[in-house]
Amino acid sequence: xxxxxxxxxxxxxxxxxxxxxxxxxxxxxxxxxxxxxxxxxxxxxxxxxxxxxxxxxxxxxxxxxxxxxxxxxxxxxxxxxxxxxxxxxxxxxxxxxxxxxxxxxxxxxxxxxxxxxxxxxxxxxxxxxxxxxxxxxxxxxxxxxxxxxxxxxxxxxxxxxxxxxxxxxxxxxxxxxxxxxxxxxxxxxxxxxxxxxxxxxxxxxxxxxxxxxxxxxxxxxxxxxxxxxxxxxxxxxxxxxxxxxxxxxxxxxxxxxxxxxxxxxxxxxxxxxxxxxxxxxxxxxxxxxxxxxxxxxxxxxxxxxxxxxxxx
Amino acid sequence: xxxxxxxxxxxxxxxxxxxxxxxxxxxxxxxxxxxxxxxxxxxxxxxxxxxxxxxxxxxxxxxxxxxxxxxxxxxxxxxxxxxxxxxxxxxxxxxxxxxxxxxxxxxxxxxxxxxxxxxxxxxxxxxxxxxxxxxxxxxxxxxxxxxxxxxxxxxxxxxxxxxxxxxxxxxxxxxxxxxxxxxxxxxxxxxxxxxxxxxxxxxxxxxxxxxxxxxxxxxxxxxxxxxxxxxxxxxxxxxxxxxxxxxxxxxxxxxxxxxxxxxxxxxxxxxxxxxxxxxxxxxxxxxxxxxxxxxxxxxxxxxxxxxxxxxxxxxxxxxxxxxxxxxxxxxxxxxxxxxxxxxxxxxxxxxxxxxxxxxxxxxxxxxxxxxxxxxxxxxxxxxxxxxxxxxxxxxxxxxxxxxxxxxxxxxxxxxxxxxxxxxxx
Ligand SMILES: [Zn+2]
Numbered sequence: 001x002x003x004x005x006x007x008x009x010x011x012x013x014x015x016x017x018x019x020x021x022x023x024x025x026x027x028x029x030x031x032x033x034x035x036x037x038x039x040x041x042x043x044x045x046x047x048x049x050x051x052x053x054x055x056x057x058x059x060x061x062x063x064x065x066x067x068x069x070x071x072x073x074x075x076x077x078x079x080x081x082x083x084x085x086x087x088x089x090x091x092x093x094x095x096x097x098x099x100x101x102x103x104x105x106x107x108x109x110x111x112x113x114x115x116x117x118x119x120x121x122x123x124x125x126x127x128x129x130x131x132x133x134x135x136x137x138x139x140x141x142x143x144x145x146x147x148x149x150x151x152x153x154x155x156x157x158x159x160x161x162x163x164x165x166x167x168x169x170x171x172x173x174x175x176x177x178x179x180x181x182x183x184x185x186x187x188x189x190x191x192x193x194x195x196x197x198x199x200x201x202x203x204x205x206x207x208x209x210x211x212x213x214x215x216x217x218x219x220x221x222x223x224x225x226x227x228x229x230x231x232x233x234x235x236x237x238x239x240x241x242x243x244x245x246x247x248x249x250x251x252x253x254x255x256x257x258x259x260x261x262x263x264x265x266x267x268x269x270x271x272x273x274x275x276x277x278x279x280x281x282x283x284x285x286x287x288x289x290x291x292x293x294x295x296x297x298x299x300x301x302x303x304x305x306x307x308x309x310x311x312x
Numbered sequence: 313x314x315x316x317x318x319x320x321x322x323x324x325x326x327x328x329x330x331x332x333x334x335x336x337x338x339x340x341x342x343x344x345x346x347x348x349x350x351x352x353x354x355x356x357x358x359x360x361x362x363x364x365x366x367x368x369x370x371x372x373x374x375x376x377x378x379x380x381x382x383x384x385x386x387x388x389x390x391x392x393x394x395x396x397x398x399x400x401x402x403x404x405x406x407x408x409x410x411x412x413x414x415x416x417x418x419x420x421x422x423x424x425x426x427x428x429x430x431x432x433x434x435x436x437x438x439x440x441x442x443x444x445x446x447x448x449x450x451x452x453x454x455x456x457x458x459x460x461x462x463x464x465x466x467x468x469x470x471x472x473x474x475x476x477x478x479x480x481x482x483x484x485x486x487x488x489x490x491x492x493x494x495x496x497x498x499x500x501x502x503x504x505x506x507x508x509x510x511x512x513x514x515x516x517x518x519x520x521x522x523x524x525x526x527x528x529x530x531x532x533x534x535x536x537x538x539x540x541x542x543x544x545x546x547x548x549x550x551x552x553x554x555x556x557x558x559x560x561x562x563x564x565x566x567x568x569x570x571x572x573x574x575x576x577x578x579x580x581x582x583x584x585x586x587x588x589x590x591x592x593x594x595x596x597x598x599x600x601x602x603x604x605x606x607x608x609x610x611x612x613x614x615x616x617x618x619x620x621x622x623x624x625x626x627x628x629x630x631x632x633x634x635x636x637x638x639x640x641x642x643x644x645x646x647x648x649x650x651x652x653x654x655x656x657x658x659x660x661x662x663x664x665x666x667x668x669x670x671x672x673x674x675x676x677x678x679x680x681x682x683x684x685x686x687x688x689x690x691x692x693x694x695x696x697x698x699x700x701x702x703x704x705x706x707x708x709x710x711x712x713x714x715x716x717x718x719x720x721x722x723x724x725x726x727x728x729x730x731x732x733x734x735x736x737x
Contacts, residue, residue, distance in 0.1 A: 023402060076410060077458045121461075123464055123498075124505075163630065163633070169540075171580050173539065173573060175536060201731075206691075242730050242731045242734070
């Protein structure tokens with residue numbers, strides 16, 4: 001298994017940004033803002049955020065903002081709450097929160113619906129992911145009081161299934177990614193007492209398969225990105241001792257490309273930034289030596305979260 | 313590489329003009345392309361060539377048909393796009409789309425401010441150009457949200473039923489090459505929500521929508537987006553439709569026992585039936601309750617048959633947890649009464665013990681599936697112990713000790729030991 005090839009991963013992340021000559025990379029340009037968050041957070045966890053040009057990144061981020069306050073996935077793309085959170089997180093990483101017009105970004109409170117749910121944009125699709133994003137975003141901006149937290153929490157609880165997990169909307173199948181969002185939102189609003197921790201912990205710990213990796217749903221193959229979502233949820237509900245952390249660490253390390261850098265979803269697959277971030281973030285939660293600790297709910301390095309809340 | 317991206321984009325859009333019924337798109341490697349062309353020229357007569365009428369005419373007029381045959385393939389309303397042209401084609405489509413979108417927005421703002429100072433036709437032209445380019449772009453980049461959004465904008469301004477239906481057609485086309493496209497499924501929900509109030513054959517639309525998911529699920533296993541869409545449809549269904557869907561999806565589920573999505577879908581349909589039955593007064597009769605109980609019993613029996621036939625399938629066991637949890641909460645007290653003692657015997661639980669016993673019996677078998685089966689059975693026993701009312705919990709705990717489940721788990725699946733310890737103490 002070996003160790004985490006930090007230097008290789010840093011190199012890999014920096015190189016991805018420069019690749020613009022193949023279809024596979026340009027076709028992802030609409031979610032470049034998410035990509036920036038994944039790549040930069042991974043760099044920060046590895047202590048190498050200084051390898052990027054802050055001004056360049058920050059001015060690009062700001063050029064994706066619309067008059068409404070929301071951010072697009074790239075320059076010229078429509079705003080969506082998915083990209084707005086990534087933009088705010090990136091600015092937080094660089095300690096550039098003062099560039100954000102908080103009142104303007106707080107316009108996303110307008111996306112809360114009567115039932116407490118959140119739409120992703122003006123077109124109205126509802127998803128518990130958007131609840132998490134809105135709550136996380138507003139919390140970082142110290143504006144959580146601007147929405148009805150009570151209703152938001154009520155809606156999330158209405159998406160709880162009989163297996164203890166959560167789906168995108170009421171009645172949606174339990175899914176580790178959605179569970180992370182729901183548990184994260186409940187953690188950020190101090191409502192974790194509403195979760196049946198034993199039942200949910202049971203479902204989550206059964207995501208660990210023989211290889212040590214975690215899957216996102218029953219019968220699926222293990223995947224590094226789910227290692228983050230399941231692991232952070234287990235930590236938030238205090239049931240992480242129900243899985244084998246050693247085996248999970250080994251699984252993530254086995255997913256590294258030790259020559260060219262980067263981490264893939266499963267051993268021997270092709271690497272990408274998405275899984276590189278989730279791999280590094282997972283190892284950080286597992287307290288892997290040499291990595292900065294990450295906050296399981298904000299999905300930001302702990303020192304960044306502390307800066308947001310104790311600097312003011 | 314004599315063709316520019318703009319040429320390629322024009323060709324693609326011409327193919328769509330000439331064959332608006334295209335219902336499947338795929339990216340094809342150049343090496344497969346020759347094969348496709350060969351096959352279609354062998355299997356078809358001269359009037360039915362592989363390349364559509366439109367491509368042929370453009371091709372011959374520009375005198376480079378050889379090149380074009382290697383870019384697009386169109387036959388029987390299927391479209392193949394060569395992977396070798398994806399990059400220039402995408403760049404051209406994106407540029408054309410972004411330019412049109414900018415013009416459309418500028419025009420929209422001007423007309424809002426100054427009134428209709430441009431002739432109506434130019435607004436229509438701009439709209440149709442935008443619709444054409446956004447379609448091309450979405451066929452190459454299925455989650456290009458801004459392109460989906462501009463289509464929503466145009467369609468919601470026009471409010472023509474046929475345009476809404478066109479959107480269903482386009483999103484189905486995108487789903488044909490990218491069955492997990494989140495935006496394409498979103499777009500369908502937006503259309504359905506928009507037309508639900510004034511659609512005369514809405515029931516039929518729901519049925520077709522459900523069939524589409526099944527078709528997609530056949531090719532794309534455990535597709536969360538697709539099944540989530542199908543679950544969402546339930547909110548629009550009445551009880552009759554829910555029952556019908558329950559019947560129809562059973563054989564599919566039995567053929568795809570590892571697909572947890574379909575079992576989840578069935579759990580939602582069952583709950584929908586229960587929910588509906590609670591509301592109306594004619595259903596309050598004990599006869600109806602017996603029917604419901606029977607339906608639940610049938611589902612349990614069916615699931616048991618599958619568990620025994622397909623050894624070691626996690627999804628089947630998890631579905632059983634759902635079924636038995638509901639049974640325990642709703643039907644157990646009917647048969648048991650309130651006084652539980654160590655000799656207490658409930659027919660439902662007796663049956664479960666039998667099933668678990670039979671699955672544990674094979675634990676010495678070396679095949680991994682049988683070992684998994686034993687662990688799933690042990691976990692299911694633990695589940696029952698946690699779910700039953702407290703006095704019964706002791707009965708089950710004793711039973712579990714007798715079965716020596718702890719040793720089984722410690723030996724064959726050590727990672728689960730702490731979970732077992734927690735619930736056994
Ligand atoms: Zn993944």
